[in-house]
Amino acid sequence: MRQGDGYNFRGRGLLHLTFKDNYHACTRYLHNQGWLSSDIDFEAQPQLVTDSGVYALLSAVWVWNTYRINEQNLYNIAENQDIIHAQYSFTKNRNGTGGTITLNNVSQNLRLITERINGWYNNLAERQQTYTRIKNAEIFKDFE
Structure with missing residues (x-):
């Protein structure tokens, strides 16, 4: 963890995307789904999740589809x-x-x-x- 990571990767988006690893995983997931152009990287530019309503929503979709409790995602x-x-x-x-x-x-x-x-x-x-x-x-x- 680098100095400033806590602040740089604080909760953003509709469901508060938090932590550097999650910004990275969210970006990869959205790229793999074809929902995010390849030149967009939330880890490199975390403020994008705050600056764009579309990115705020897409980050929430990642949380909703990937956060799990006992092997079930939040949607299930x-x-x-x-x-x-x-x-x-x-x-x-x-x-x-x-x-x-x-x-x-x-x-x-x-x-x-x-x-x-x-x-x-x-x-x-x-x-x-x-x-x-x-x-x-x-x-x-x-x-x-």
Whole structure:
């Protein structure tokens, strides 16, 4: 790791592409899919993921298709039959500090995806409210 890599490869894009190795892997994946021209390299020019809405979206597609939990990518987890936990409790911080938070009617799929992308359950209550609102409005029903 070189000095400045932490800042240079900070979270960018719609799902916060982070770390130099991920910028490299994302670029290669998008090249292999034919979605990114060969002269574009996010590792060499990480700010492109911030400067272009198209690149921000493409980096999110890479995260969505490649991040895995127990061999399943995030898309497959989202498509699984969801389990709603009547109550779900977790510590505020990953290291077990900050007290316990208990939420009602928590989507297991949303919880798994939130943990994988963010490293913990940051803003899970707000995410759950948004998820429920979108699900009830059937916004994506035409894409099934």
